[in-house]
Amino acid sequence: MxxxxxxxxxxxxxxxxxxxxxxxxxxxxxxxxxxxxxxxxxxxxxxxxxxxxxxxxxxxxxxxxxxxxxxxxxxxxxxxxxxxxxxxxxxxxxxxxxxxxxxxxxTQLRTGAGSGAATDILSNKDSKIGALIGTGGQAKCQLEAMLSVRELEEVRVYSLEYEKSYEFAENMQRELKDYNAKIIPVKSSDEAVCNADIITAVTTSKNPVFDGKKVKKGAHINGVGSYTPNMQEMDEYIVSKADGFYVDSKEAVLSEAGDILIPIDKGIVTKDRIDGEIGELLTGKIKGRRSKEDITIYKTVGISxxxxxxxxxxxxxxxxxxxxxxxxx
CATH class of the missing domain: 3.30.1780.10 (ornithine cyclodeaminase, domain 1)
Structure with missing residues (x-):
């Protein structure tokens, strides 16, 4: 062994x-x-x-x-x-x-890699600005995954405590310097997502952590942190209005993810809101992004x-x- x-x-x-x-x-x-x-x-x-x-x-x-x-x-x-x-x-x-x-x-590695795979498949190839919401144990791998699949010029980092955002950004600027991206701490989620091409939320929040109406056309979003029915990082607006909503597992997401279960309970969306699984995109069974203007979402709860x-x-x-x-x- x-x-x-x-x-x-x-x-x-x-x-x-x-x-x-x-x-x-x-x-x-x-x-x-x-x-x-x-x-x-x-x-x-x-x-x-x-x-x-x-x-x-x-x-x-x-x-x-x-x-x-x-x-x-x-x-x-x-x-x-x-x-x-x-x-x-x-x-x-x-x-x-x-x-x-x-x-x-x-767990940190494979969860970050899941977002990296989804970002590689779904985000626009010329993406330059990233946003990372959350600076906990999962955040570094999420950031590195984003940088691994796209040549980003800057990533804005936001958490509820600016000191944590600042410290995390400083550390990541050193540890991930080979990616040649500026890692910038910001003081609000609005500042983080404004004009961002790729947005990753990785928190334990029970309330939305960014305003879906502030997401630009063509952006890709990774919803990582909501893994129980009462947790929610994405608001109902962006979940209902996005052009594509993809998951790691339909069964798992519909059993565990508040990001989709809460809008379903409110009657804002149905189970059909999920367009398919990332694996179905990879095998060519379904299509993903159809235009540069599409807003796409990847929702994960993690599967064994x-x-x-x-x-x-x-x-x-x-x-x-x-x-x-x-x-x-």
């Missing part, structure tokens, strides 16, 4: 590698070539926590696995991660565990096939490069 830390993963896998892996995952999912049960959520009220179990199987790769993600906010008081996660990968030919890796970084394919590709590369530590249990 191979053990891989966050640093091990970084040594063997780039954001572009992750985007390629997630594109494969989306295709397999939409072609019905994976088994992806809805995640199981177990509440732990005694410690005000919850654990989520995300299993899946991909026959083409002879791989299956489960990612376990816990949310225990009080962990912060103990100086331990409040959202610990591990990915357990199994050899699909024998059914035994072949790899355990850091699930927190894997993204974890399994990405983890499998990481595992393959780590074996070839001799990275990680073996344990015999």
């Amino acid at each position: 191979l053990l891989l830390t966050k640093e091990d993963i970084k040594k063997v896998f780039t954001m572009k590698d992750a985007i390629d892996a997630v594109k494969t995952a989306f295709k397999l999912y939409s072609e019905g070539k994976s088994v992806v049960p809805l995640r199981t959520n177990i509440d732990v009220p005694k410690f005000q926590g919850q654990s989520l179990f995300m299993p899946g199987y991909v026959e083409d790769l002879n791989s299956l696995g489960i990612k376990i993600v816990s949310v225990f906010p009080k962990n912060a008081q103990k100086n331990i991660p409040s959202v610990p996660a591990k990915m357990i990968l199994l050899d699909g030919t024998a059914g035994d565990v072949c790899c355990v890796m850091d699930g927190t970084y894997l 096939v993204m974890d399994i394919v990405t983890a499998y590709k990481i595992y393959e590369k780590a074996l070839k490069m001799g990275i990680g530590v073996f344990a015999d249990i």
Whole structure:
């Protein structure tokens, strides 16, 4: 059994590698070539926590696995991660565990890669201005994914606390300097989205984080943070008026994402608002952007096939490069 830390993963896998892996995952999912049960959520009220179990199987790769993600906010008081996660990968030919890796970084990487894949498929090729709303643990990978697929000149960063926006922008300007984009902190979401070609929202908000009426024609939006029925980052206006609304999984989004469930409950849109899955775009089953003026949306809640394919590709590369530590249990 191979053990891989966050640093091990970084040594063997780039954001572009992750985007390629997630594109494969989306295709397999939409072609019905994976088994992806809805995640199981177990509440732990005694410690005000919850654990989520995300299993899946991909026959083409002879791989299956489960990612376990816990949310225990009080962990912060103990100086331990409040959202610990591990990915357990199994050899699909024998059914035994072949790899355990850091699930927190894997989640950040594959979630960012999902937005990167959608942005690559749906945004205008000449996009120059990006907007990033949210500066939490997912934000860096979301930013790098955006920069990986488009030659952006600047990305505006906004969070509720300007100090966090400023600090994040400063750090990212150094860490992602090879992309040659200006990372600029701003003091309002209006300032962030004004004339932006690509907008990524990655927050835990229960209320819309930007004004949909301020989104320019031709923009592409990634809605990442709303993963429960009562969370909402995009307002009803932009959800109802966008020219294209695409998802990672129809089943998962219609079960979990407040961004679409809240407008449905209000009678503003129906389930037909979803035009299709990213995997269907990649296989050519449906069409995406039809003109430079279209506003497109990608809504994700995350599905286990993204974890399994990405983890499998990481595992393959780590074996070839001799990275990680073996344990015999």
